[in-house]
Amino acid sequence: MRRPRPGAGSRVMRCGVVSFPGSLDDADTVHALTDVLGFEGVPLWHKDRDLHGVDWILLPGGFSYGDYLRSGALARFAPVMDTVIEFARSGGLVMGLCNGFQVLCEAGLLPGALVRNRSMMFVCDAVHLRVERNDTPFTGACEPGERLVLPIKHGEGCYVADDATLRRIEENGQVVVRYVDANGETTDAANPNGSLNNIAGVVNDAGNVFGMMPHAEHACEGLSGLRDGAKFFRSVDSWLKNGGRA
Amino acid sequence: MSYEPVDEQTALAHGLTKEEFAELCRGIGRVPNLVELGIASVMWSEHCSYKSSRAVLRDLPTEGPQVLQGPGENAGAVAIGDGLAAVFKIESHNHPSYIEPYQGAATGVGGIMRDVFTMGARPIANMNSLRFGSFDHPRTRYLVSGVVAGIGGYGNCVGVPTVGGEIYFDRGYNGNILVNAFTLGIVREDGIFRAEASGVGNPVLYVGSKTGRDGIHGASLLASSEFDDETEEKRPTVQVGDPFTEKLLIEACLELMEKDAIVAIQDMGAAGLTSSSVEMADRGQVGIRIDLDRVPKREARITPYEIMLSESQERMLIVARAGSEHVVQEVFQKWDLDAAVIGEVTDDRMLRVLAEGEEVVAMPIDPLANGAPVYERHFAPPAKLADQQRLSLGDVPPPGDYDRTLKQLLGSPNIASRRWVYQQYDQFVGGNTMVRPGSDAAVVRVKGTNKALAMSVDCNSRYCQLDPYVGAMTAVVESARNVVCAGAEPIGVTDCLNFGNPEKPEIMWQFREAIKGIRDACGALGLPVVSGNVSFYNETDGRAIPPTPTIAMVGLIEDVRHQCTQWFENDGDLVVLLGRTREELGGTEYLATIHGIEKGTPPWMDLAVEKAVQRVCLRAIREDLLVSAHDVSEGGLAVALAECCISGPGKPLGAEIDLEASIRPDAWLFGESQSRILVSLRSKQLTRLRELAADNEVPLSVLGTVRGSRLRAGRLIDADVQELRDLWSNALGDLMEGH
Amino acid sequence: MQAKVYVTPKAGVLDPAGKATERALHSLGFVGVHDVRLGRYITMEIDGDPADVTARVDDMCRQLLANGVIEDYRFELAESSEQ
Amino acid sequence: MQAKVYVTPKAGVLDPAGKATERALHSLGFVGVHDVRLGRYITMEIDGDPADVTARVDDMCRQLLANGVIEDYRFELAESSEQ
Numbered sequence A: 001m002r003r004p005r006p007g008a009g010s011r012v013m014r015c016g017v018v019s020f021p022g023s024l025d026d027a028d029t030v031h032a033l034t035d036v037l038g039f040e041g042v043p044l045w046h047k048d049r050d051l052h053g054v055d056w057i058l059l060p061g062g063f064s065y066g067d068y069l070r071s072g073a074l075a076r077f078a079p080v081m082d083t084v085i086e087f088a089r090s091g092g093l094v095m096g097l098c099n100g101f102q103v104l105c106e107a108g109l110l111p112g113a114l115v116r117n118r119s120m121m122f123v124c125d126a127v128h129l130r131v132e133r134n135d136t137p138f139t140g141a142c143e144p145g146e147r148l149v150l151p152i153k154h155g156e157g158c159y160v161a162d163d164a165t166l167r168r169i170e171e172n173g174q175v176v177v178r179y180v181d182a183n184g185e186t187t188d189a190a191n192p193n194g195s196l197n198n199i200a201g202v203v204n205d206a207g208n209v210f211g212m213m214p215h216a217e218h219a220c221e222g223l224s225g226l227r228d229g230a231k232f233f234r235s236v237d238s239w240l241k242n243g244g245r246a
Numbered sequence B: 001m002s003y004e005p006v007d008e009q010t011a012l013a014h015g016l017t018k019e020e021f022a023e024l025c026r027g028i029g030r031v032p033n034l035v036e037l038g039i040a041s042v043m044w045s046e047h048c049s050y051k052s053s054r055a056v057l058r059d060l061p062t063e064g065p066q067v068l069q070g071p072g073e074n075a076g077a078v079a080i081g082d083g084l085a086a087v088f089k090i091e092s093h094n095h096p097s098y099i100e101p102y103q104g105a106a107t108g109v110g111g112i113m114r115d116v117f118t119m120g121a122r123p124i125a126n127m128n129s130l131r132f133g134s135f136d137h138p139r140t141r142y143l144v145s146g147v148v149a150g151i152g153g154y155g156n157c158v159g160v161p162t163v164g165g166e167i168y169f170d171r172g173y174n175g176n177i178l179v180n181a182f183t184l185g186i187v188r189e190d191g192i193f194r195a196e197a198s199g200v201g202n203p204v205l206y207v208g209s210k211t212g213r214d215g216i217h218g219a220s221l222l223a224s225s226e227f228d229d230e231t232e233e234k235r236p237t238v239q240v241g242d243p244f245t246e247k248l249l250i251e252a253c254l255e256l257m258e259k260d261a262i263v264a265i266q267d268m269g270a271a272g273l274t275s276s277s278v279e280m281a282d283r284g285q286v287g288i289r290i291d292l293d294r295v296p297k298r299e300a301r302i303t304p305y306e307i308m309l310s311e312s313q314e315r316m317l318i319v320a321r322a323g324s325e326h327v328v329q330e331v332f333q334k335w336d337l338d339a340a341v342i343g344e345v346t347d348d349r350m351l352r353v354l355a356e357g358e359e360v361v362a363m364p365i366d367p368l369a370n371g372a373p374v375y376e377r378h379f380a381p382p383a384k385l386a387d388q389q390r391l392s393l394g395d396v397p398p399p400g401d402y403d404r405t406l407k408q409l410l411g412s413p414n415i416a417s418r419r420w421v422y423q424q425y426d427q428f429v430g431g432n433t434m435v436r437p438g439s440d441a442a443v444v445r446v447k448g449t450n451k452a453l454a455m456s457v458d459c460n461s462r463y464c465q466l467d468p469y470v471g472a473m474t475a476v477v478e479s480a481r482n483v484v485c486a487g488a489e490p491i492g493v494t495d496c497l498n499f500g501n502p503e504k505p506e507i508m509w510q511f512r513e514a515i516k517g518i519r520d521a522c523g524a525l526g527l528p529v530v531s532g533n534v535s536f537y538n539e540t541d542g543r544a545i546p547p548t549p550t551i552a553m554v555g556l557i558e559d560v561r562h563q564c565t566q567w568f569e570n571d572g573d574l575v576v577l578l579g580r581t582r583e584e585l586g587g588t589e590y591l592a593t594i595h596g597i598e599k600g601t602p603p604w605m606d607l608a609v610e611k612a613v614q615r616v617c618l619r620a621i622r623e624d625l626l627v628s629a630h631d632v633s634e635g636g637l638a639v640a641l642a643e644c645c646i647s648g649p650g651k652p653l654g655a656e657i658d659l660e661a662s663i664r665p666d667a668w669l670f671g672e673s674q675s676r677i678l679v680s681l682r683s684k685q686l687t688r689l690r691e692l693a694a695d696n697e698v699p700l701s702v703l704g705t706v707r708g709s710r711l712r713a714g715r716l717i718d719a720d721v722q723e724l725r726d727l728w729s730n731a732l733g734d735l736m737e738g739h
Numbered sequence C, D: 001m002q003a004k005v006y007v008t009p010k011a012g013v014l015d016p017a018g019k020a021t022e023r024a025l026h027s028l029g030f031v032g033v034h035d036v037r038l039g040r041y042i043t044m045e046i047d048g049d050p051a052d053v054t055a056r057v058d059d060m061c062r063q064l065l066a067n068g069v070i071e072d073y074r075f076e077l078a079e080s081s082e083q
């Protein structure tokens, strides 16, 4: 994983937020980053290959290119994605939320894929999550096993992978968050979309690319009573400022 | 395609009457050709011309100091301070949704959003009002799942949250469902755009999707006539929505509006290119010339007639400043959308349409836009009304088991939690949602200010069936009460008036009574109607739907810190009722569900009392006296209490309630007396609340306390709240799965 | 038996998914591609003899698998040996 | 030429949409139906000669039309006379 220069210190961290045509949560994400979380949110246009010197990158939610063929399938080919992929491969931190997660899977930066919810219906709700690991750049501010409440809103959030991949990511501890019930149990009833092993979010092998279906950016200000999302961003902030340590 | 004058037979086939055709020929000074007839027939359709309703609608109050734009434009606009305005409107898409529920509902949402961003406003919230037949009708589940998925499929994909709505089931809608869609947007007061063409020589641009054969004659044949066996044949190519293109269109239009390049803009809704060009020219008292060869087309062989009448979605017509065409084109290119100059503004007050170099249409604008006859239709109360209103309570046995009755109600289609529906809608996108669906009104903050807007949509059509005057009044005040319960001051109304065939006297009577009701209620509450929509001909095989004048209310919260939700929050809080409970059971959900009776007169309405109750509640919220506030509506006090216990996001809370026994217990528990609000508060706030109530002469009764995990009311009800919640939350989903 | 069901958007009906896919193919450099239409392909195993299965699959298509207002369908049956 | 592309969920990979469709068929009374799998059916017109078109369609499938992680594809080419 690429270590940021030590002593990035108290500088305001800059987060690039990619806008594809059909991205929806991009402006909300920039707002949360800039006005609530103490980052500078930097909009990145899909046709622009330049990352404008950002410290890390976020792929927001939405329906990029309408998500008509398969969610995330078309966005992967946007010019900006070449640079994002390069950034990720050289160890830069990349986080994908909802559609961003789908794009990262389609781009091969994360294992598995996201398909239609088993109910065949779009689902919007506030759900309980369990943080499986807090030694990632994205969850350092959480306790291990901590329970969070975050909103989800997606029609294609069912996480699938072939058996070998599933076994591998479980053994490697790449599953970062799972859907649980109010008691922290991974029950079937608590699984909003049919994801294998109640998986809500995963990291790549190297640990620098993270995707999840829940919308951390919509749970930072306490609107609708939700504020746990801020923890993911605070984790990234500390990780970057501590020179690559949680 | 011939450009010969048409005969009368062709005119009749286009839905015009003989007299109307004669009037049309007189108006344009000759007999029209087929393209011209097509254009005139849609402009003169009920849907576009309001020929049956116009005279009656004049009664509605539409003015007020806060009103920046009343009815007549694409949407209404109300000032909310800080130099901003709320722009909103509701519109029906009933017939298309019955034919193809997913696409019909989806394109309904798309259309209403275009009405709002056309005004320069960024859409920030959607709501919808839905009516379906009963669950024992074979098509109901199919229609419900299609419509709800379509609303979600479109709204979710354009990034506008759906934050509220209503859905009811009644066999009166078996053959004719209602899908009404509402959008609210925000705009700078000085950034409002209107659809008024001006500047002779200014270019007319077509932007958005290409034109196909979609929905030809949607407005005239589908929205302006009844369903019958022949509907299948009249069926136009169904319109398919493309929300992705709509999202790009929103961004492109709003970006363009910042650039001082355009004079007027209108979406191509019903009757597409025809109504947008004619209406824009008419408002600006100018003429317009368009060249169909330059219109972006999806299909090669599409005739001038079809192009003019197509209802392809996601298209707008723009009048730009001469010389700034390239600005428009640059912006649309950025968003990968078509933008083509297709004509110009002229000074001859004519609509001229060219195709392959030939002028195929040359008609004066004025008769097209304003020449349709205004009908004063006959009206008379329905013959069976007196019988329907007769209800003798002596014949209604009180229930033996009140616990069971409450549970039956909580699990019934019209009272059960609407979660199954709104779970399919993105409620968060936009990042402003403060109160999601599930409370009396949704609340959405206004970014960059300290304010928020609350909104609700309401109509009890059973009340309207039994007394359209009282029913419509109740729709207005209930909607206002919902918004007040969230801590907002109501600031404006938009209405969607869904009725049967206006050529029948009893339908016209219902319509007139409903308008009077809306007029009186709005008058009493000081509320302007700033936009709306009339949908007639909601009939199948001669049977009309129950009259359904749906009201959407928008309210302003001046300070986001003072707002309220409907659920109890703390053990030990007092439960207090504002308002008076009378012995009234007519038209209630209790009578219908438990006793199978849909008779009587709807609950009594005293507008002065209503106003006082709302004033007390709003003051109390602003003084931070209340923990929760919930409007008492369908299912009465017992259901409202249960909802306060179980509808919150946390663990359900119990309550202990004393029974006030001066009236029949079932009327006390399940009656739907109006002008009542159920609140909870810390006991130390009671004195001040009493003062407020006394000052306003509002009856106040302390009913009991929030406590434990059971809902107890006197000796009649004693139920575990978790059990009530499970029952209430799952009922609609279970019904949809056919359990 | 095995049934293969093909569901396609009706001619003339807008197919936004096909349109978006076509645009994506062009931007990937696949020129000379047009009229891209996106449909569904459903396979299933069904117990019964051919005549009976034909009638049932047709029913399934009309009731659930295709939306007759905007979509066409056709299907093929085969012995399910490959299974 | 006309290309018909069939994209199907890989054997062994969870297909929740197929399962849901199967459940819906059962609840409509279609018994004896199993192994329902939901895929995509894409048709398009392509300029070029067969060999060249074959290679290009294969490329399109690998790059865009199918997600190799969870889906298989196959395609057929025909002269586009029906058009």
Ligand SMILES: Nc1ncnc2c1ncn2[C@@H]1O[C@H](COP(=O)(O)OP(=O)(O)O)[C@@H](O)[C@H]1O
Pocket: B127, B128, B129, B130, B162, B163, B164, B165, B166, B167, B418, B421, B422, B436, B437, B438, B439, B440, B441, B442, B457, B458, B482, B631, B633, B634
């Ligand atoms: N079709 C719908 N779409 C979105 N939200 C809905 C819909 N129907 C009902 N709701 C929400 O469910 C809650 C209960 O609705 P309803 O029973 O009509 O409330 P009320 O009686 O207070 O008007 C409200 O918050 C409402 O906004």
Ligand SMILES: [Mg+2]
Pocket: B166, B457, B458, B459, B633
């Ligand atoms: Mg209501």
